[in-house]
Amino acid sequence: MRARILHQFRHLRFPVVCLLLLCHNGHLLNMECCVLPSPPSHKIKAYIRELYARLANVGTANLSRAPIAAGKNLAHDLGYDTSNLSISNKVWDLFAGCGNPLEEIDLEPDWTILDLGCGVGVDSQVAALSLRTPGRVIGLDITAEFLRLARDYANVRSKLYCHWIAADAEELPLRNKTADLTIANGSFNLIPQKEQALVEINRILKPGGYLAMADLVRVGKIESMPSSDEDAWAWCVAGALSTNEYDTLLRSTGFSWWRVSMKSSYGPLASAHVLARKHQLS
Ligand SMILES: C[S@@+](CC[C@H](N)C(=O)[O-])C[C@H]1O[C@@H](n2cnc3c(N)ncnc32)[C@H](O)[C@@H]1O
Numbered sequence: 001m002r003a004r005i006l007h008q009f010r011h012l013r014f015p016v017v018c019l020l021l022l023c024h025n026g027h028l029l030n031m032e033c034c035v036l037p038s039p040p041s042h043k044i045k046a047y048i049r050e051l052y053a054r055l056a057n058v059g060t061a062n063l064s065r066a067p068i069a070a071g072k073n074l075a076h077d078l079g080y081d082t083s084n085l086s087i088s089n090k091v092w093d094l095f096a097g098c099g100n101p102l103e104e105i106d107l108e109p110d111w112t113i114l115d116l117g118c119g120v121g122v123d124s125q126v127a128a129l130s131l132r133t134p135g136r137v138i139g140l141d142i143t144a145e146f147l148r149l150a151r152d153y154a155n156v157r158s159k160l161y162c163h164w165i166a167a168d169a170e171e172l173p174l175r176n177k178t179a180d181l182t183i184a185n186g187s188f189n190l191i192p193q194k195e196q197a198l199v200e201i202n203r204i205l206k207p208g209g210y211l212a213m214a215d216l217v218r219v220g221k222i223e224s225m226p227s228s229d230e231d232a233w234a235w236c237v238a239g240a241l242s243t244n245e246y247d248t249l250l251r252s253t254g255f256s257w258w259r260v261s262m263k264s265s266y267g268p269l270a271s272a273h274v275l276a277r278k279h280q281l282s
Pocket residue numbers: 015017045048049052094095096097098116117118119120121122123140141142143146167168169170184185186187190191192
């Protein structure tokens with residue numbers, strides 16, 4: 001059974017966390033492969049927090065012994081200018097994104113940007129490089145250990161422009177119409193109640209504001225889906241939406257326009273960028 005799961009994802013190079021869970025301590029995780037109801041939201045979140053806290057404490061986004069793209073190499077492959085951006089190697093080492101959402105949009109220097117599931121804050125730091133007062137980045141994550149490192153390793157501009165908040169994407173502690181842009185790199189997939197998160201994102205966006213996400217989308221049938229297991233969530237498989245599901249959710253939560261651009265395909269999953277815009281008159 002495990003071989004079948006692995007076979008489906010043989011082309012998957014990232015997100016790294018997905019792969020490292022396959023090789024937990026050098027052994028494959030024991031996944032039960034029947035389709036059962038998803039675990040309750042709080043269990044998924046507790047599991048995700050525990051996993052990412054472990055990554056933060058170890059200091060690498062790659063716990064696997066497999067030779068997989070991770071950290072700075074992965075970021076370079078995804079189009080980040082890793083040699084010229086002034087970002088600490090300790091931050092690059094913990095990069096666990098699925099793409100490069102900032103590639104989708106030209107930032108205005110006075111924007112307020114929410115980095116949802118910011119992790120150690122690579123995209124927050126990249127965005128901060130384009131800002132000037134009153135522009136700011138709010139890096140938000142449920143894993144406090146990541147935020148501590150984001151604070152500790154912030155570069156000079158991030159110290160000026162980034163604010164780090166421990167919170168849940170499903171209950172954003174921000175006022176209505178706060179942000180010009182929300183970015184989410186590899187985190188939307190991990191949120192159990194996606195509709196609730198999109199309602200929240202839409203609420204805190206200014207009219208005409210943007211949402212730019214990079215994530216895995218489901219493009220084929222995932223056989224042997226271990227959907228009853230928290231591992232499947234943290235593994236970025238159980239939470240992957242199809243493009244049709246994105247269409248339905250974005251429409252129902254008040255976005256007026258969106259596009260899903262496929263990047264690379266990995267068997268039944270593909271990495272994609274999603275860019276959406278809130279109604280200008282809302
Ligand atoms: C795959 S990592 C990506 C981190 C970062 N965006 C990057 O590119 O390195 C996913 C992040 O989403 C965070 N996350 C997962 N569920 C969340 C939720 N419900 N609310 C806020 N953050 C969440 C995790 O703690 C983790 O830091």
